[in-house]
Amino acid sequence: MSRINVMQPWLGAEEIAAVTDVISSGWIAQGPRVAAFEEAFAASQQADHAVAVSSCTAALHLALLVAGVETGDDVVVPSFSFVATANAPTYIGARPVFADIDPLTGNVTGETIRSALTGRTSAVVAVDQGGVPVDLAEIRAVCDPLGIVVVEDAACAIGSTYRGQPVGADAEIAAWSFHPRKIVTTGEGGMITTSRPLWAARARRLREHSMSVSAAERHGSVLAPPEEYTEVGFNYRMTDLQAAVGLVQLQKLPELVERRRQLAEVYAKQLEDIPGLRPVADPPWGTSNFQSFWIEVSDPYPWDREGLLAHLASYDISARRGIMTSHRQPAHAKFAGGPLLASEQLSDSTLILPLFHQMSESEQARVIDALRSAAEESHG
Numbered sequence: 001m002s003r004i005n006v007m008q009p010w011l012g013a014e015e016i017a018a019v020t021d022v023i024s025s026g027w028i029a030q031g032p033r034v035a036a037f038e039e040a041f042a043a044s045q046q047a048d049h050a051v052a053v054s055s056c057t058a059a060l061h062l063a064l065l066v067a068g069v070e071t072g073d074d075v076v077v078p079s080f081s082f083v084a085t086a087n088a089p090t091y092i093g094a095r096p097v098f099a100d101i102d103p104l105t106g107n108v109t110g111e112t113i114r115s116a117l118t119g120r121t122s123a124v125v126a127v128d129q130g131g132v133p134v135d136l137a138e139i140r141a142v143c144d145p146l147g148i149v150v151v152e153d154a155a156c157a158i159g160s161t162y163r164g165q166p167v168g169a170d171a172e173i174a175a176w177s178f179h180p181r182k183i184v185t186t187g188e189g190g191m192i193t194t195s196r197p198l199w200a201a202r203a204r205r206l207r208e209h210s211m212s213v214s215a216a217e218r219h220g221s222v223l224a225p226p227e228e229y230t231e232v233g234f235n236y237r238m239t240d241l242q243a244a245v246g247l248v249q250l251q252k253l254p255e256l257v258e259r260r261r262q263l264a265e266v267y268a269k270q271l272e273d274i275p276g277l278r279p280v281a282d283p284p285w286g287t288s289n290f291q292s293f294w295i296e297v298s299d300p301y302p303w304d305r306e307g308l309l310a311h312l313a314s315y316d317i318s319a320r321r322g323i324m325t326s327h328r329q330p331a332h333a334k335f336a337g338g339p340l341l342a343s344e345q346l347s348d349s350t351l352i353l354p355l356f357h358q359m360s361e362s363e364q365a366r367v368i369d370a371l372r373s374a375a376e377e378s379h380g
């Protein structure tokens, strides 16, 4: 019996060939492949502008900066998210203010955002948690009239749809991740998409030390033009090695999403008759890529989440605890405010089942059998 992991990237000969080409070309840092990846990404996500960066964490940081967030501002974020969502505002000296979530979707709503707004809120980060599209229009209906920018944290959500379009298509600005735990990977990497040309231009400079002339441009001329550093920037560049992998991965996206949704459908159907297990599902306004296929474990299922995790581990199945909450982490405890009951409840009672492109029918059957056998056992 071999280990079943929670996630495995889908990489092969084409990615290897693409990286080999980049190395042979002699230009491995940010250059023509990054530009091509940005163009392909913008087209596939129906975005006006795309700016590649080194991670989604970097993308969130720059998105908040170009959106005008300043030291002393409040930024409303879900606590129920990977910690990077709550970290980003603190890089600017802004305060993360935690909003609760809808326990069905795991996402913030117009209602939970509204009740977290303060007089100092300049931006909101709305996450498509685990790939489930957030109801962005509902949140923008609350924030737009107040001049509060909504940043979509679409780290998990490439290939998910919202109201018939790719997620992020309706966002003023969105941040994406290419970490191997996500759907499309470049090893590490991120992207900003935005409808605002000036925000894109500033993010493009900020990722590269705020140089007025890019390294690629300087290299392209024998006598490089003098550059100027217009503000304090960062080194958040993606490399051409990463972008070459991204270009191949992006072509696989439809196939990746189709397979994930097939596997999710099998899980959902097979779990229907196991009382006390609730799987994540598509919301009425869109479709998920099921980046994280989570189940909520509750009565009358005979085990709690920790017990079920241990049971799965005894079958060599590596499930994962559900999405974390930032307000209960030491790094963010000082920002904890009012109660976040749904966030804590979902975080404590969910686990993420293995789901990856190459997963075989027999591997999935093994996971389902383990869930069933645990249901039939009673507490020891």
Ligand SMILES: *Cc1c(COP(=O)(O)O)cnc(C)c1O
Binding pocket: 055, 056, 057, 058, 081, 082, 084, 085, 127, 129, 153, 155, 156, 176, 177, 178, 179, 189, 190
């Ligand atoms: C993974 C993730 C991030 C961070 O992405 P990196 O590319 O690893 O920096 C941010 N937000 C959410 C919701 C994520 O799941």
